[in-house]
Amino acid sequence: MTIHHVLVVDDSKTELMFLTDVLQKNGMSVRTAEGADETFKRLADAIPDLILMDVVMPGQNGYQLTRSINRTPQYAGIPIILCTSKKLETDRVWGLRQGARDYITKPVNPAELMEKIKALG
DSSP states (O other): OOOOEEEEEOSOHHHHHHHHHHHHHTTOEEEEESSHHHHHHHHHHOOOSEEEEOSOOSSSOHHHHHHHHHTSTTTTTSOEEEEESOOOHHHHHHHHHTTOSEEEESSOOHHHHHHHHHHHO
C-alpha cells in the first residue's frame, strides 16, 4: 500500500506546519487535527492512508486516541505512527501496545520519518 493521504494529529501548530511541510515535499496530501474530536471529524470525512499522532495533548492523549481509533471497526485498519517527545522505551512499548504501528521521537528527523512511512507501504 502506498501512502498518499496523511492525517497529522498534534496540538502544536508549529509541529503541524513542520510535519505538513515534510510530507507535502514528499508528494503526500495532508489534513490536520488538533485533538480527538477533530480527529474523528476528519476520519468521518475521508479515511487517510496513515495517521501521525502526537501523544501529549489536552483531553484524550495520543495513546487513548490510538486505542479509540483501533477499536472503531471502520478505522481499525489505518496505520498509526506515534510522533512524540516521550523518549522512554516504556513509552514506545505502551504506544505499540495501544495499536500504533511505529513510534518516532521529536524533534522529528524528516529522513527517519520517511523511512518509517515507506516501511509501511
